[in-house]
Amino acid sequence: MSDAGPTAVLPRRPLTVGELLDAAVLLLRDQARVLLPLAVALALAEQAVLYPLRLLAGVHPPGWWPGDEHRFGWYWLLLAAGAGTEAVIIALLGNPAARGGAAALLGRHRAPAELLHGARPGATLLAAGAVGLTVGAAGLAGPAWFVAYGLLGLVVPVLVLDGVPAHRVPGRAVRLAGRVGGRGAAVRLLGYLGWWLVRLGIGLGVPYGLGLLGLFDVSAWALPVAVVAHAAVNALAYPALACLDAVLHLETRMRTEGLDIRLSRAPAGAPEPVLLAAHR
Template sequence: MPAQPDLPLRPMTLGELLDAAMTLLRARALPLLVTAGVLAVLEQAALMPLRELASASPPVYGPAKGSFGLWWLVVATGFAAEAFIICVLGALAAAAAGPALLGRPLPNRALWGRARPVLVLPAAIVFAGLCGVAAFAGFVGWLLAYGMFGLVGAVLVIDRTGSFGRAARLAVRNGMRGAWTRLAAYLTWFAVRIVLGAGWVAVFAIVSGDRPGWLTWLTPLAWAFANTIAYAALGCVDAVLLLETRIRTEGLDIAISRARSRGEDDAAPLVYAP
């Protein structure tokens, strides 16, 4: 008999789905947060010199007069970087989500191999390019790219077949529910990131007096901390959303129940068979 699963084997509301994602994050906090932290620090390190060139001032890094074009390029680069990170973390979370749905124990060290990095990393680079170009061209395109193709990392790990086309098909089902869910989660965590990454730094600067010296190094650290939590959470949203969409539209829960009743491997239905 499998252990009590961490994820519900049924369709969920948006609130339940976000709660399930946080449950997955708490269960796999060490690998997800460590990976997110390393990538978030590297992201800030790469963006710091670009922000200086664009004269973007901390803590919110808004545009400077006369440097809007360069600032816009830096913003698009940031959107590309975060798309890459979220895609990678979505794959890592997906490696844990399948066992969590089935109630199977899995050590943290086993997640890295299950995350299929050889396939996921190139897909994450492509996804990052799509989001970066779409953000630079205007954020309407970014809404489409992020919402439609963001499940690609989770698809490669859980479905083990297909990639961007499969991710898009899942995202548009039930009135584009998957795409809207990803965007809703992103906006929710964007607000949290603003507070953790810039809000308290701005208040501290007002109280203590503006000190550009410490703002220069403290703000990237604050953003790295905020992004670490947000990126890990958004990766978990992708993993849970993929499973929930398949339960809702493909009867994944029924297939798993049938496999169990027949004494077959209940993990087999997770692999998508077109």
């Protein structure tokens, strides 16, 4: 694949914010056969995990708004748990997304089977769990969620691609996200906001729209309709956000570490881990 041009998934140069968002979409399209089925399974599992908390919070579809002020504590816990579960899912999807992004940057193509095997799966599970717990705990503190979500998105890409010891991964990920005035964290929050609006619109619009059509009693089917609508849109949003993390990680390294220059000077046939390893 060419290093430049409109069809390149990830050109070998620093990108604008718009180009980063475009690159994430192109990467998702390129790796859809792997990412979308995984995202569907994880999104459905998330709905099952959150269902008991929704009962305790006394919320109802399609809006899931709290109806009893005495259950506001449960509702706040539900919001924090939702923040944690989506952080876990995005991190898990970040493993194949990062590997697909790296292959695209190097002008190579990975088969689906290659993306589903190897690349520190056990460490990825632990890292995703730690990121989810941290983001969920930050969600309990309200505005702290913005900091945690913005800074921790590159943990799995760093773990999978940069070849650094596991104990150094969180610190490196936070430093990368905080470079250039926190550009990486800000772009990640921007991407989340865009997809949050899409998720909100579809999650509310589908049940209300079906109700207006009058094809069946929506009130009786409110729960399954809302669950399916949320799971469907999340199954697209989560891999898109994981792809944004992947391209943001590589672009930040090109912008601040000269990764693009290193790749242009690398000898032919050099293995991928050597090409992408961070200098330590």
